[in-house]
Amino acid sequence: MGNRLSRIYTRTGDDGTTGLGDGQRVAKDAARVEAYGTVDEANSTVGLVLAVPGLPDAVTRCLVGVQHDLFDVGAELCVPGHRVVTDEYVARLEAALDGFNADLPPLKEFVLPGGGPAAAACHLARTVTRRAERRVWALARAESVAPEVPRYLNRLSDLLFVVARVLARHEQGGEVLWRGRR
Numbered sequence: 610m611g612n613r614l615s616r617i618y619t620r621t622g623d624d625g626t627t628g629l630g631d632g633q634r635v636a637k638d639a640a641r642v643e644a645y646g647t648v649d650e651a652n653s654t655v656g657l658v659l660a661v662p663g664l665p666d667a668v669t670r671c672l673v674g675v676q677h678d679l680f681d682v683g684a685e686l687c688v689p690g691h692r693v694v695t696d697e698y699v700a701r702l703e704a705a706l707d708g709f710n711a712d713l714p715p716l717k718e719f720v721l722p723g724g725g726p727a728a729a730a731c732h733l734a735r736t737v738t739r740r741a742e743r744r745v746w747a748l749a750r751a752e753s754v755a756p757e758v759p760r761y762l763n764r765l766s767d768l769l770f771v772v773a774r775v776l777a778r779h780e781q782g783g784e785v786l787w788r789g790r791r
Contacts, residue, residue, distance in 0.1 A: 630688035640748040645686035647741040648762075652679040654734035655769075658776075661727035665779055668772055671705050675765065682758055686745070694757045702764040709771045713778075719787035724773065725780025731773035738766040 625637055655672050658664070664672075678701075681693045722732035742762035748754055777784045 630684065630691065633689075640744070640751055641686060641689070644741070644744040644748040644754075645683045647737070647744045648679055648683045648686060651734060651738045651741045651762075651765075652676055652683070654730065654737045655679070657730040658727055658734055658772075661725075661730060664727055665775070667709075668775065668779075671709075671768075671772070674701070675768075678761070678765075682761060685755065685758060686748070689752065692755055694755060694761055696757060698761050699757060699764050702761065702768050706764065706768045706771055709768070709775050713771065713774050720770075720774065720777075721785040721787050722773075723785055724777035728773045728776040728780055728784075731769050731776055735766050735769035735773065738762055738769060742766065 655676050659669065659672050659676075678694075678698055681698070685691050685693045722736075723729050724732075739762075742759055745754060745759045745762060749759065774784060
């Protein structure tokens with residue numbers, strides 16, 4: 610791959626539009642742009658998790674793979690009609706989810722988002738991923754979206770919840786459970 614971004618600014622978006630991957634110009638707040646933009650935010654928050662030193666190797670490997678997947682999800686959303694994400698993407702997440710969840714105790718209470726820095730960042734990534742999923746469903750009401758895309762995001766938020774539980778134990782030995790109003 611050569612130099613694809615030799616100039617970062619083009620001034621073409623100064624009128625409130627942006628270019629999709631197929632060249633068409635749309636409003637910067639169009640549903641499609643909101644969807645792939647929020648996927649990009651989710652990817653950035655996964656990067657925040659990865660920036661925390663001392664993560665377990667299995668978590669690092671998994672989340673780096675997720676970042677590559679999220680670029681594919683964004684690419685698919687950026688080009689109407691383009692297909693990249695398959696059921697295999699979802700199956701990979703489910704396998705990772707099952708693997709990380711196997712050693713965790715069953716939940717009997719709600720978990721508060723937080724814990725150590727990596728666990729807290731992972732909870733943030735989970736909530737941004739949920740928002741990305743909502744944006745994709747909003748797009749799907751108006752335009753065609755492959756069913757694997759929202760399914761991937763749904764499963765990813767589940768995975769990030771489980772990874773946050775793993776990281777809370779890794780960082781401080783446990784989770785903070787919601788105690789409710791008594």
